Amino acid sequence: MSPERIVLLTTVMLAAASGPARAATIQISMDKLEISPAMASAKVGDTVEWINKDALVHTATARNGDFDVTLPPNKTVSSVLKKPGTVDYYCRFHPNMKATLKIDP
Amino acid sequence: MFNRIGATIVVICLSSTAALSQGAKLTDPQIAHIAYTAGEIDIKAAKQALDKAGSKEVKEFAQGMVRDHEAVNKQALDLVKKLKVTPEDNDTSRALSKQASEKLGELGKLKGAEFDKAYIANEVAYHKTVNGALETQLIPSASNAELKSLLQTGLKIFQGHEQHAEHVAADLK
Numbered sequence: 001m002s003p004e005r006i007v008l009l010t011t012v013m014l015a016a017a018s019g020p021a022r023a024a025t026i027q028i029s030m031d032k033l034e035i036s037p038a039m040a041s042a043k044v045g046d047t048v049e050w051i052n053k054d055a056l057v058h059t060a061t062a063r064n065g066d067f068d069v070t071l072p073p074n075k076t077v078s079s080v081l082k083k084p085g086t087v088d089y090y091c092r093f094h095p096n097m098k099a100t101l102k103i104d105p
Numbered sequence: 106m107f108n109r110i111g112a113t114i115v116v117i118c119l120s121s122t123a124a125l126s127q128g129a130k131l132t133d134p135q136i137a138h139i140a141y142t143a144g145e146i147d148i149k150a151a152k153q154a155l156d157k158a159g160s161k162e163v164k165e166f167a168q169g170m171v172r173d174h175e176a177v178n179k180q181a182l183d184l185v186k187k188l189k190v191t192p193e194d195n196d197t198s199r200a201l202s203k204q205a206s207e208k209l210g211e212l213g214k215l216k217g218a219e220f221d222k223a224y225i226a227n228e229v230a231y232h233k234t235v236n237g238a239l240e241t242q243l244i245p246s247a248s249n250a251e252l253k254s255l256l257q258t259g260l261k262i263f264q265g266h267e268q269h270a271e272h273v274a275a276d277l278k
Contacts, residue, residue: 033261055180056173056262073176093169094265 025078027051028099030058030071030091035099043104044084051076058091068092131195131246137185138192139201140243140256143235144174144181146205150231153209154224159217163225166273170228170266177259184255218277225274232267236260 026042028035029051042048052058052071060069066087069079084105091097131139147170154167185192208227215223239260247253 032258033265054258056176093172094262096265096268 023047023080025049028060028101029053030097033094033097035060035091035097038099039102040099041102041104042081044081046081046103047078048081048101049076049078057093058097059093060089061092062087062089064088131197131243132193133188133247133249133252134190134193135195135197136243136247136256137181137190137252138194138198140239140259141178141181141192142198142201143238144178146201147228147231148174148178149205149209150212150224150228153212154220157212157216157220158224160221160277162273162276163221166225166228166269169269173262173266177255177262180255184251188249188251190249222274222277225270225277228270229267229274232263232270236263236267239263 023045024042025047026040027049028037028040030036031053033054033056048060050060050069050071052073052075055073057073058071060067060071062068064085064087066083066085067079067081067089069077071077081101081103084103086100086102088098088100090099151167151170151174155164155171158164158167212220212223212227239256244253244256244260247256
């Protein structure tokens with residue numbers, strides 16, 4: 001890599017690091033009736049990509065009612081996190097599927 | 106055809122255990138047929154329940170059975186097509202179907218809360234039997250890795266159904 005290129009890259013990286021926190025996208029998958037990761041962290045405004053790898057319908061249903069996303073078989077559904085909190089959620093159809101999402105303000 | 110079935114009361118958990126414990130080594134085409142048949146049986150039972158059940162909880166349970174078993178059976182069909190395997194009818198499948206027809210006939214005579222209790226009790230027993238067979242017989246006998254993996258996922262789903270059925274049964278008491 002040329003020195004100019006390294007300088008350019010460093011500038012871009014610094015700019016990215018010093019800018020306001022941007023919304024990120026995190027992925028949570030459901031595969032063979034397991035949610036992974038079982039414990040994930042995100043911030044308000046972030047997007048969750050719920051990836052359902054099973055041939056079954058699943059849901060990501062917050063126990064506190066903050067979200068309830070239906071995930072058709074073999075589909076990815078995105079949702080934006082709106083409220084902070086440590087939210088336990090599960091699949092309404094397969095309640096053995098449980099996980100936690102920590103949403104920072 | 107259910108009209109032909111007499112009023113003989115069959116204790117399905119005993120007789121289907123017998124149907125599933127013949128001991129002979131099963132081939133993949135036979136395993137696929139048994140697994141598919143077992144799913145179809147539960148779908149039929151659930152459709153009867155959607156028609157007859159009084160309790161909302163029982164109806165919701167039955168909807169879940171149709172939803173999950175149809176999804177798993179569709180996967181099974183896709184897999185056998187891909188593997189170019191033709192599911193093969195066998196004594197176990199036939200015995201399961203016969204017992205299921207008898208059970209449908211028996212449950213068909215019941216109404217309301219009586220039906221709900223009998224349907225759910227049978228779902229608990231039926232899932233126990235099928236899960237036991239999957240664990241001890243079908244999964245260990247399956248040669249093809251994809252078939253084995255589908256059966257393992259199926260077992261996990263159906264264990265959830267068994268717990269769900271037990272939960273509903275407890276609520277009905």
